[in-house]
Amino acid sequence: MKKKFWLVSLLFSVLLLVGCGRSTADQSVLKNAEASKTITWGVKGDVKLFGLIDVRDGQQKGFDVDMAKLITKKILGPKGKAIFVTTTSQSRIPLLKNGNVDAVIATMSITPERKKTIDFSHSYFDAGQSLLVPANSKIKSTRDLNGKTVIGVVGANSVQNIKAKAPKAKVIELQDYAQAMNALKSHQGDALTTDNGILYGLAVENPGYEVRGGTFTKEPYGVAVNKGQKSFTRAVDKAVLEIQHDGEYNQLIRKWFGDVPGFNYKELYRR
Structure with a gap:
């Protein structure tokens, strides 16, 4: 009987704590x-x-x-x-x-x-996803990416989007946009992809690179x-x-x- 009472008491305490946790978590x-x-x-x-x-x-x-x-x-x-x-x-x-x-x-x-x-x-x-390429690149849109190497960033959904748009493109993922931009500059990839707002910022910082491809996704x-x-x-x-x-x-x-x-x-x- 003591064991049963102890288990019931323990269960009640747990439920009370869970309930309180839910209440305070919201606030x-x-x-x-x-x-x-x-x-x-x-x-x-x-x-x-x-x-x-x-x-x-x-x-x-x-x-x-x-x-x-x-x-x-x-x-x-x-x-x-x-x-x-x-x-x-x-x-x-x-x-x-x-x-x-x-x-x-x-x-x-x-x-x-x-x-x-x-x-x-x-x-x-x-925002909307676009491409950043060197100004002399022949890449105009995602249709030109198959067989090319595209650079993305780990944790950004743009990588999955580009795999769907250009399934025959090779995609490499780097840790941040500074690394991604350096990789594009050193010709490790043919294009860098992410949201257009981010790419325009990179283009401002790096003359000789252009945002292309329009916006082929919606990224609110x-x-x-x-x-x-x-x-x-x-x-x-x-x-x-x-x-x-x-x-x-x-x-x-x-x-x-x-x-x-x-x-x-x-x-x-x-x-």
């Missing part, structure tokens, strides 16, 4: 952010225009970084502070799942596969939040929509993309 990130007046963001450090570490002061700068700052102020008020952790395409989800960051805003496409493990805000940037970027943080996800989503409709969004679009050759930044305007 923890938002409550912690409100208490500390800070939100910790995962952002890129090697993607010009979106998230690039400025060697002069060591600070991350870009469209994603500025969006994170605005979202933080919308949620926490004028005294809210955004803290940044540098992430890569490969480390974004692990950092989020492990609690190292509260949210990720790092050129991350909203996909059904990713939504199985994390949640996303409303899309804040509508979203702010990623861990599962179980519904109140925080709602707060982020509300902030994104407010930024897009109060004029601040268009100001950021002009700031980061207004002078990029060949990039039609006005297509991104939100009214």
Whole structure:
């Protein structure tokens, strides 16, 4: 009887803890952010225009970084502070799942596969996959890639997309965009593929390279939040929509993309 009572008590305690865990998990990130007046963001450090570490002061700068700052102020008020952790395409989800960051805003496409493990805000940037090639390349579109070597980045869904578009192309995956660009420059591949916004940033940094192929996929970027943080996800989503409709969004679009050759930044305007 004592053994049965002990087992019943243990089972009740476990169920109580699970129930409490579910309750606090939903509130923890938002409550912690409100208490500390800070939100910790995962952002890129090697993607010009979106998230690039400025060697002069060591600070991350870009469209994603500025969006994170605005979202933080919308949620926490004028005294809210955004803290940044540098992430890569490969480390974004692990950092989020492990609690190292509260949210990720790092050129991350909203996909059904990713939504199985994390949640996303409303899309804040509508990108599309393209190709970056030397200006003298004969490659014009994905139709020209079969038999060629295409460079991608580990953890980016662009690699799988290109395999579907050009099944006879050889695809190599590198750890980040700096390595990928160096590989393209050293002729280890014929083209580099990822979202057009990222490629335009690389083209700005590297004269003699052009973005081609149009946009052959739709890659809406979203702010990623861990599962179980519904109140925080709602707060982020509300902030994104407010930024897009109060004029601040268009100001950021002009700031980061207004002078990029060949990039039609006005297509991104939100009214």
